[in-house]
Amino acid sequence: MVERRDPLLIVDGLNVTFDTPHGAVAAVRDVSFALGREKLGIVGESGSGKSQTGRALLGLLARNGRMSARQLSFDGVDLLRAGEVERHALRGRRISMILQDPKFSLNPVMTVGEQIAEAFRVHAGASRREARDRALAMLKAVRIREPRYVFDAWPHEISGGMGQRVMIAMMMVPEPDLIIADEPTSALDVTVQLQVLALLDDMLARRGAALIFISHDLNLVASFCDRVLVMYAGRVVETLRAAELHAARHPYTRGLLACQPRVDGEGADLPTLHRDPAWAR
Amino acid sequence: MIGSQLQQGRSSLLGHVPRRIAGTALSLVLTFVGLTAVTFVIARVMPADPVLAIVGDRAHQDVYDAVYRELGLDQPMLVQYLRYLGQLFAGDLGVSIMTAQPVLDDLLRFFPATLELATVATLLGVFAGVPLGVLAAVRQGRWADHLVRVVGLFGYSVPVFWLGMLALFVFYAKLGWVAGPGRIDIFYEGMVEPVTGLILVDSALAREWDIFRNAIGHLVLPAAILGIHSFAYLARMTRHFMLEQLGQEYILTARVKGVPEGAVIWRHAFRNVLVQLITIVGLTYASLLEGSVLTETVFAWPGIGQYITSSLFNNDMNAVLGGTIVVGTCFVAINMGSDLLYRLVDPRVR
Numbered sequence: 250m251v252e253r254r255d256p257l258l259i260v261d262g263l264n265v266t267f268d269t270p271h272g273a274v275a276a277v278r279d280v281s282f283a284l285g286r287e288k289l290g291i292v293g294e295s296g297s298g299k300s301q302t303g304r305a306l307l308g309l310l311a312r313n314g315r316m317s318a319r320q321l322s323f324d325g326v327d328l329l330r331a332g333e334v335e336r337h338a339l340r341g342r343r344i345s346m347i348l349q350d351p352k353f354s355l356n357p358v359m360t361v362g363e364q365i366a367e368a369f370r371v372h373a374g375a376s377r378r379e380a381r382d383r384a385l386a387m388l389k390a391v392r393i394r395e396p397r398y399v400f401d402a403w404p405h406e407i408s409g410g411m412g413q414r415v416m417i418a419m420m421m422v423p424e425p426d427l428i429i430a431d432e433p434t435s436a437l438d439v440t441v442q443l444q445v446l447a448l449l450d451d452m453l454a455r456r457g458a459a460l461i462f463i464s465h466d467l468n469l470v471a472s473f474c475d476r477v478l479v480m481y482a483g484r485v486v487e488t489l490r491a492a493e494l495h496a497a498r499h500p501y502t503r504g505l506l507a508c509q510p511r512v513d514g515e516g517a518d519l520p521t522l523h524r525d526p527a528w529a530r
Numbered sequence: 531m532i533g534s535q536l537q538q539g540r541s542s543l544l545g546h547v548p549r550r551i552a553g554t555a556l557s558l559v560l561t562f563v564g565l566t567a568v569t570f571v572i573a574r575v576m577p578a579d580p581v582l583a584i585v586g587d588r589a590h591q592d593v594y595d596a597v598y599r600e601l602g603l604d605q606p607m608l609v610q611y612l613r614y615l616g617q618l619f620a621g622d623l624g625v626s627i628m629t630a631q632p633v634l635d636d637l638l639r640f641f642p643a644t645l646e647l648a649t650v651a652t653l654l655g656v657f658a659g660v661p662l663g664v665l666a667a668v669r670q671g672r673w674a675d676h677l678v679r680v681v682g683l684f685g686y687s688v689p690v691f692w693l694g695m696l697a698l699f700v701f702y703a704k705l706g707w708v709a710g711p712g713r714i715d716i717f718y719e720g721m722v723e724p725v726t727g728l729i730l731v732d733s734a735l736a737r738e739w740d741i742f743r744n745a746i747g748h749l750v751l752p753a754a755i756l757g758i759h760s761f762a763y764l765a766r767m768t769r770h771f772m773l774e775q776l777g778q779e780y781i782l783t784a785r786v787k788g789v790p791e792g793a794v795i796w797r798h799a800f801r802n803v804l805v806q807l808i809t810i811v812g813l814t815y816a817s818l819l820e821g822s823v824l825t826e827t828v829f830a831w832p833g834i835g836q837y838i839t840s841s842l843f844n845n846d847m848n849a850v851l852g853g854t855i856v857v858g859t860c861f862v863a864i865n866m867g868s869d870l871l872y873r874l875v876d877p878r879v880r
Contacts, residue, residue, distance in 0.1 A: 337788060356801075357876075358801045358876060423787075493827030
């Protein structure tokens with residue numbers, strides 16, 4: 250694959266605000282980063298704005314959400330100026346998102362196969378037959394052993410791990426360039442987590458796609474990604490190479506690291522995470 | 531492995547079908563016995579004397595006693611009930627005092643009128659209420675939403691008899707757009723052979739299109755008035771269900787995939803709304819089949835609501851019992867129907 254000079258995604262000064270009955274709430278504040286064909290992790294606590302950053306990139310904020318930025322471009326397309334038609338053409342086809350829990354993110358009254366085939370048909374305008382074949386091939390690619398049965402299964406008939414593999418198949422079938430994975434393994438058992446991550450890694454490598462991995466699990470992100478953005482109260486407080494996580498300087502990141510329980514620890518009390526309002530300014 | 535498990539799951543699912551049919555049949559029989567028992571007891575403990583209603587209060591004591599025995603009122607209640615059940619299964623619901631006709635014949639005349647009215651009213655309510663409910667949800671907080679809310683509130687709160695009279699005055703008396711009260715013009719009365727008792731169906735079967743058009747002219751106004759209530763209710767419920775579904779994660783998934791908004795609403799959200807709507811539509815339909823006395827009175831519609839009400843006023847217990855059993859059977863049938871539909875639409879309850 251030809252190495253691109255320009256970053257795939259440029260985010261400069263992104264702000265996301267929600268209008269609530271109690272006034273405007275800023276969920277994302279002045280977030281900037283550039284993304285090449287790499288794996289970028291975004292970590293932070295609940296409410297730190299990491300999920301809303303992902304949804305803003307897709308233009309899928311909730312009704313009461315507003316976004317603004319100095320620059321927001323994807324592969325040369327200015328997302329700030331793009332109309333709904335252009336954004337719609339990007340969605341699924343070029344930027345996709347894997348959601349947290351397949352129990353809720355799959356439509357309960359559509360078969361698994363129908364949902365995967367739909368993701369392909371929406372963009373390719375393919376025949377039903379062709380879409381079915383692609384969906385079956387994709388189920389095989391996510392290492393589902395009997396794709397034909399799973400194709401006709403309903404979402405409530407499959408396990409969480411299989412559901413998440415179905416989700417990956419569905420989001421990868423139009424071969425997007427950027428995948429946003431929003432807590433893709435948080436609803437899964439630890440053993441299944443690793444299988445799903447390995448699969449995701451494999452699929453990304455084959456396709457050469459970029460990844461934004463949103464998680465609250467600092468170690469998981471560090472082991473899986475190339476680079477890590479640490480968010481606090483809607484701001485990026487620190488950006489690190491994943492390998493240099495232990496060298497983190499920001500007190501919030503150090504605090505998060507200190508809060509990780511250790512199997513070989515002496516059972517000492519976990520330190521309380523110290524928060525400084527000054528970080529949010 | 532997983533596939534074979536799934537396959538096993540499905541075949542065992544099919545294996546349950548005969549057992550499920552047996553279960554449904556059993557619950558049907560129990561419901562029916564319960565229904566007849568309760569209505570029978572209520573009819574018998576009412577402080578109305580069925581003998582007096584027949585012989586009149588000037589009859590001689592001998593005549594009174596003879597009729598008393600003839601009606602089996604000297605027997606224990608259980609024997610009376612079993613006798614009633616036996617007659618019921620033989621198709622004998624007794625004779626109505628009010629009309630001096632067998633109750634079964636009366637019901638066969640009055641019930642189709644209600645069935646016709648309620649069915650058309652429900653169809654109007656569904657085909658207007660559901661799409662407008664969806665529209666209101668999709669345009670939440672905008673003028674379309676407010677409009678549907680105001681119209682719904684109007685339909686919900688305006689008394690039917692007032693609206694009915696007003697509509698008759700405007701559309702029949704002043705504008706002459708529709709035909710007046712009754713099911714059909716007197717001129718056409720008795721001109722089609724009653725096969726189903728539904729004038730629309732019977733006249734269509736006989737290819738009597740003039741009569742068909744005339745019957746529609748009579749039906750459209752009462753059905754619309756009756757339908758306004760179900761329209762208001764269905765629009766409101768549909769809006770609520772739709773908003774609930776549009777907030778679900780799988781909707782976000784569909785949007786992320788790049789599914790066009792129309793398909794997100796109808797293919798994804800509405801299929802889930804449909805599951806919830808089935809119950810509501812069934813109940814609405816059943817409540818209309820009870821007969822709507824007010825609408826039937828205003829439009830001189832010879833329906834079962836009027837029949838039961840006037841039977842009650844006349845202490846005509848055979849007629850009341852017969853009418854109640856018909857209405858109860860409708861409820862049971864509709865519940866079973868929506869249960870079946872439910873299984874068809876929602877894979878989780880199969």
